[in-house]
Amino acid sequence: MTDQVNVQAAVDKFVGLVGRPLATWAESCVRCGLCAEACHFYQATKDPKYTPAWKLQPILKAHRSKTGFLGLLGIAPKVTEADLTEWEELIFDTCNMCGRCTLVCPMGIDIASITGATRQALASAGIGPADLFAAAENSRDRGSPLGLTPEKLEDRLEWLADDNEIDLPLDKEGAEVLLTVSSIEMMKYPDSIVSMGKLLNHAGVNWTFSSKGYESTNFGYLSGKSDIAKTMTLRIVEAAEALKVKTVIIPECGHAYGVMRWQAANVIGRPLPFEVFHITEYLAKLKREGKFEFKPFDEPCTYHDPCQISRRGGATEDARYLLEGLMTDFREMTPTANSNWCCGGGGGVQAIARSAPIRYKVFKIKTDQVAETGTDTLVSACANCRLTMDEAKAATKWGGKLESIVEIMASHLIEKDDD
Ligand code: SF4
Numbered sequence: 432m433t434d435q436v437n438v439q440a441a442v443d444k445f446v447g448l449v450g451r452p453l454a455t456w457a458e459s460c461v462r463c464g465l466c467a468e469a470c471h472f473y474q475a476t477k478d479p480k481y482t483p484a485w486k487l488q489p490i491l492k493a494h495r496s497k498t499g500f501l502g503l504l505g506i507a508p509k510v511t512e513a514d515l516t517e518w519e520e521l522i523f524d525t526c527n528m529c530g531r532c533t534l535v536c537p538m539g540i541d542i543a544s545i546t547g548a549t550r551q552a553l554a555s556a557g558i559g560p561a562d563l564f565a566a567a568e569n570s571r572d573r574g575s576p577l578g579l580t581p582e583k584l585e586d587r588l589e590w591l592a593d594d595n596e597i598d599l600p601l602d603k604e605g606a607e608v609l610l611t612v613s614s615i616e617m618m619k620y621p622d623s624i625v626s627m628g629k630l631l632n633h634a635g636v637n638w639t640f641s642s643k644g645y646e647s648t649n650f651g652y653l654s655g656k657s658d659i660a661k662t663m664t665l666r667i668v669e670a671a672e673a674l675k676v677k678t679v680i681i682p683e684c685g686h687a688y689g690v691m692r693w694q695a696a697n698v699i700g701r702p703l704p705f706e707v708f709h710i711t712e713y714l715a716k717l718k719r720e721g722k723f724e725f726k727p728f729d730e731p732c733t734y735h736d737p738c739q740i741s742r743r744g745g746a747t748e749d750a751r752y753l754l755e756g757l758m759t760d761f762r763e764m765t766p767t768a769n770s771n772w773c774c775g776g777g778g779g780v781q782a783i784a785r786s787a788p789i790r791y792k793v794f795k796i797k798t799d800q801v802a803e804t805g806t807d808t809l810v811s812a813c814a815n816c817r818l819t820m821d822e823a824k825a826a827t828k829w830g831g832k833l834e835s836i837v838e839i840m841a842s843h844l845i846e847k848d849d850d
């Protein structure tokens with residue numbers, strides 16, 4: 432917790448922001464404990480404090496402190512400074528908002544959404560990890576969490592276009608499709624940007640990037656800072672409106688897709704004037720239209736479903752459709768698809784440095800799953816999953832490989848001149 436927080440003011444603000452609908456939902460928990468085994472943080476540690484139901488505690492205690500017989504008499508247990516410190520770690524560092532626990536909850540409690548709302552209440556009270564907050568503020572002030580300003584975007588696109596002899600249009604008038612980026616890709620995995628461009632160009636899509644709205648990863652949402660969430664969302668919406676595009680594509684980033692696809696209209700308070708696709712959904716659409724042919728990718732491999740794209744996003748089958756006919760030795764993990772295990776870095780947890788040790792423990796679940804398939808190549812469609820697992824791979828000295836589905840598609844594309 433930052434030193435500047437006035438504890439009593441923080442408590443009052445947090446308690447004041449916890450509304451009745453959320454509290455009623457949390458109160459419906461029957462303490463069955465089924466969610467424990469569903470959560471990778473519990474699985475990796477066996478520590479009862481990581482049982483998802485425990486993440487309802489902030490809402491429950493805050494609400495009970497001001498309602499009911501004891502609350503109204505002023506004798507209910509109060510929220511304390513120690514509570515806020517404990518909840519900060521629980522709600523920010525050890526929940527990826529992956530939604531796996533909801534699959535097993537008999538009461539259908541969506542702990543991922545409750546975590547999101549609790550983050551908003553904590554952040555409004557000034558409570559949250561300093562590095563996650565800095566990523567959000569950097570997004571607001573400089574355009575992206577990793578400092579990808581509009582000028583840097585333009586420079587890097589020019590450099591990538593020259594180096595790869597490819598057209599990567601920026602602010603192109605008359606374009607029908609706006610492609611956004613995750614700055615993780617631009618700064619760490621630029622081949623992913625080039626690959627998206629190559630595939631869209633090959634399919635004859637009339638597309639562009641925008642210097643006004645490019646960063647799709649919304650650290651305002653992830654940090655609970657609603658004002659920044661709205662600013663980041665509006666940048667893309669207004670850029671799309673200015674270009675008059677009908678389609679916005681979210682790149683290989685799971686939470687970016689979740690926010691723009693499912694939250695954005697509520698965040699800005701009006702319907703989106705365009706369709707939102709994850710890049711895998713859009714490429715699957717192009718493949719169905721017969722726009723691609725691929726050389727076979729012959730290495731044995733498996734696929735990691737990013738939670739926000741598969742379980743929470745619904746694009747589970749599109750990824751498999753893209754792999755069909757391309758991967759000659761594809762093997763599913765167990766569990767997989769909508770029941771996948773999270774990478775451990777979603778929901779902004781990747782940006783919280785102190786969470787690294789527990790993320791590395793969670794990574795072991797994934798590497799064990801990969802080993803069971805008999806492969807050592809793990810393909811995915813989210814740069815944040817990739818970064819989380821790349822870091823864990825280095826820290827744990829895992830010998831496998833992490834690949835991007837878009838990069839494999841682009842590098843195995845049969846170009847028209849290859850015919
Ligand atoms: S949403 Fe995911 S990370 Fe959060 S408690 Fe549930 S299973 Fe665990």
Ligand code: SF4
Pocket residue numbers: 459460461462463464465466467483484535536537538539540
């Ligand atoms: S599975 Fe649902 S009802 Fe059971 S303890 Fe977890 S949150 Fe509560």
